[in-house]
Amino acid sequence: MIEIGVLGSTGSVGTQVLDIVRKNKDKIKVKLLGASKPSETLLSQIEEFNPDYVYIENGNISKNLKNTQVFIGKESLDFLKDLKLDLFIIAIAGVKGIRPTYILLESNKKVATANKEAIICLGELEKGKYKNIIPIDSEHSAIFQVIDRRPLDDIRRIVLTASGGPFLNLPLEELKNVSIQQTLNHPRWSMGKKISVDSATLINKGFEVIEAHYLFDIPYEKIDVVIHPESIIHGMVEYIDGTVIANLSNPDMRIPISYAIFYPERKYINNNYLDFTKLKSLNFLSPDYEKFPLLKVAIECGKKAGVYPTTLTMADEVAVNLYLQGKIKFLDIYKIVIEVVESIKDYSINNVQDLLDFIDYVEKYSLSVAKKYGSS
Numbered sequence: 001m002i003e004i005g006v007l008g009s010t011g012s013v014g015t016q017v018l019d020i021v022r023k024n025k026d027k028i029k030v031k032l033l034g035a036s037k038p039s040e041t042l043l044s045q046i047e048e049f050n051p052d053y054v055y056i057e058n059g060n061i062s063k064n065l066k067n068t069q070v071f072i073g074k075e076s077l078d079f080l081k082d083l084k085l086d087l088f089i090i091a092i093a094g095v096k097g098i099r100p101t102y103i104l105l106e107s108n109k110k111v112a113t114a115n116k117e118a119i120i121c122l123g124e125l126e127k128g129k130y131k132n133i134i135p136i137d138s139e140h141s142a143i144f145q146v147i148d149r150r151p152l153d154d155i156r157r158i159v160l161t162a163s164g165g166p167f168l169n170l171p172l173e174e175l176k177n178v179s180i181q182q183t184l185n186h187p188r189w190s191m192g193k194k195i196s197v198d199s200a201t202l203i204n205k206g207f208e209v210i211e212a213h214y215l216f217d218i219p220y221e222k223i224d225v226v227i228h229p230e231s232i233i234h235g236m237v238e239y240i241d242g243t244v245i246a247n248l249s250n251p252d253m254r255i256p257i258s259y260a261i262f263y264p265e266r267k268y269i270n271n272n273y274l275d276f277t278k279l280k281s282l283n284f285l286s287p288d289y290e291k292f293p294l295l296k297v298a299i300e301c302g303k304k305a306g307v308y309p310t311t312l313t314m315a316d317e318v319a320v321n322l323y324l325q326g327k328i329k330f331l332d333i334y335k336i337v338i339e340v341v342e343s344i345k346d347y348s349i350n351n352v353q354d355l356l357d358f359i360d361y362v363e364k365y366s367l368s369v370a371k372k373y374g375s376s
């Protein structure tokens, strides 16, 4: 029996993790569930999976749970250090994933993560620890599956594919009036709101470049991005002899999730197999950096390192939240992120508390910058 914990169990990735569990009840036992609040979804998951432990950041669970110990508030997260599970899955969205990721990495737990924001912000602080992580992000799972512990010296470059998002074919002038609904309407993937907006601005791909840099310990010069609207190829590795090995599948997050849980084994998921005779064509384009400048800004932040990846992540999180609340327009996300990144003051980050303090500072600063764009 594989004993797992799922932090962020109520979200898009988390619920798909639990789908995999349902199909493999004889092989996987959920010991820990975690979410931000005691929602109906979380309560019904507790009833269904009867975990030993539940974590919520806010609120209370009034229902009397006989077999379940409940931990409340981020200060309680240290309980993770003492849990002996086979795998901890982090499916939390945004920078709230930093603290649990840090605790789990520091206590040498086996982690599978979808939470790119934590990897980007922890960055240099946890360097050396990322080799204990199995990636869930489909592009990183693709690269992980191709590399599979082969020497990095043989690699000329890795290529992360991007669908191009909902606005791939929309002229730049029309981006100023796009609705939230249009932005969330991703052509290939059904995901949580934050990552859907990030996919529409393409900053998500920039985040993934930084994530790949840390997860695979590979220099930025060896990471390329290509737009591939069909989302059939998720990642490619080009070797020094000219061979390219690609990872292909229909877009379905349950594939990388299942691979992360059962690694190195593979298990049947559903009948969602590729029919090559129906794939009319696979297209590849260069990213349009004029229409999607945040992709370039993100890669530059990654290369500059220091405070930049964290500043980028938090400025974007603030701007995306304001956009989702209807307080700013789509192109204001660009303006806020660029202004915050260009004007951020240097800050010395030597430990995780410094990082969390810096994040609070960037949040406040980003909100003050956002006021210019009518966010208040």
Ligand SMILES: NC(=O)c1ccc[n+]([C@@H]2O[C@H](COP(=O)([O-])OP(=O)(O)OC[C@H]3O[C@@H](n4cnc5c(N)ncnc54)[C@H](OP(=O)(O)O)[C@@H]3O)[C@@H](O)[C@H]2O)c1
Pocket: 007, 008, 009, 010, 011, 012, 013, 014, 034, 035, 036, 037, 038, 039, 056, 057, 091, 092, 093, 094, 096, 114, 115, 116, 117, 136, 137, 138, 189, 190, 191, 192, 193, 194, 195, 253
């Ligand atoms: N969705 C995808 O297909 C996909 C693909 C690749 C990578 N990712 C990455 O995976 C992560 C999750 O994305 P998602 O789309 O699944 O997000 P989502 O649908 O918005 O779900 C977010 C989850 O995080 C939980 N959460 C938020 N704050 C928390 C906190 N402070 N403590 C504990 N749990 C907290 C939420 O709980 P509540 O419900 O209680 O708020 C929810 O369970 C993101 O980093 C994203 O970039 C997602």
